[in-house]
Amino acid sequence: MVQTEILLFLSLFSYGLCSEGDRSPYYQNCLRECVKNRCTSGVVKKATKDIPPIPALWSCGDNCRYYCMFDTVDRFEERGFQIPKFHGKWPIRRVFGIQEPASVFGSILNLVANAYMYSKMRSKFPVRTMPVVLFWHAFAWICMNAWVWSIVFHTRDVYFTEFMDYAGALSMVMSLFVAAVIRAFYRAKKLVTVIILATLLYYAEHVRYLYSGRIDYDYNMHVNLFFGVVGSLIWILWAGREWAAGRRHAWWLLAFTALSAAALTLEVFDFPPKYYAWDAHALWHLSTAPLPLLFYRFVIDDLNYIRTSSSIEKSNIKLP
Structure with a gap:
């Protein structure tokens, strides 16, 4: 109002600013492997439960960033670390493709x-x-x-x-x-x-x-x-x-x-x-x-x- x-x-x-989460080596490696193995010209090669294809809102690279973000969050929590931010934002779960x-x-x-x-x-x-x-x-x-x-x-x-x-x-x-x-x-x-x-x-x-x-x-x-x-x-x-x-x-x-x-x-x-x-x-x-x-x-x-x-x-x- x-x-x-x-x-x-x-x-x-x-979203483009760097934060602890997206700077971490684990996240960077995950993203690199995900894009290399699953994306071709922005299209998901193989749909999985981790990276559902939502072409209307999210590209393959976007989905890789989302998947790797929460994979990294899991690793941080397993080690007792605080949940990190990614690109200046806290990790938020999507609902029906809504960010x-x-x-x-x-x-x-x-x-x-x-x-x-x-x-x-x-x-x-x-x-x-x-x-x-x-x-x-x-x-x-x-x-x-x-x-x-x-x-x-x-x-x-x-x-x-x-x-x-x-x-x-x-x-x-x-x-x-x-x-x-x-x-x-x-x-x-x-x-x-x-x-x-x-x-x-x-x-x-x-x-x-x-x-x-x-x-x-x-x-x-x-x-x-x-x-x-x-x-x-x-x-x-x-x-x-x-x-x-x-x-x-x-x-x-x-x-x-x-x-x-x-x-x-x-x-x-x-x-x-x-x-x-x-x-x-x-x-x-x-x-x-x-x-x-x-x-x-x-x-x-x-x-x-x-x-x-x-x-x-x-x-x-x-x-x-």
Whole structure:
């Protein structure tokens, strides 16, 4: 969803980075022998229970890497060593050819939560209700698009799906930043316009840079961190002021921000996957799924407040 902090720490390592597991001589020998004996032009010579042919998602070389990864994990565990990472990632068991099924499940829950709350918002506030409503409709679609690409990326990690996942995640962080600016400074229309245009231009340039070659993970993290932290500070300060003024619907926003920060700790405390499925990243996705219920509840209540306030202001206008 639109989580501020929870999208700050995306995966910092690509599948191509070296880790203890893929550096081990056992893994390297296993991979070399597997490719030599079982692969010809990317096609499995002989299907086995260890390397099932799944040509739609996985080449023979991919299947060899998967087989040798878990063969190496078995050797590490036999010797009492900790489960190693491979190419920057923990070993995860595939399910029906899906690379990270638990993360896919968590992403689906986030998508469903966003879609459900968007349907509630749309039923109460059609696009033409008020000018600001159009922004929230676009905002919801940005979030749903990002979660679709998260599902695709965790189903099969390749360069393009990784790029789309990163671009989608950043679009949510920046959209939440823009939303904070619009709501907190709506009276300063020129300032808001300048900030929105500058943010859109920067996003376009950042995405172009990400796709121009190897993804710069540190730079991408810092961009997410900047917009996420600044957006969160604006939301907290504004929501605190609204709460003090008696507008109790700001509580939903404060709760959303606090729980987002709590969910982020799962990304900080990395650990080997439970049952070769639930790593910290998958649990993070699972923990963020309820958060759209809080955020969109705030949006709906805030739009009700804006509509009511506008009606009162119009009724108090004295005709000449």
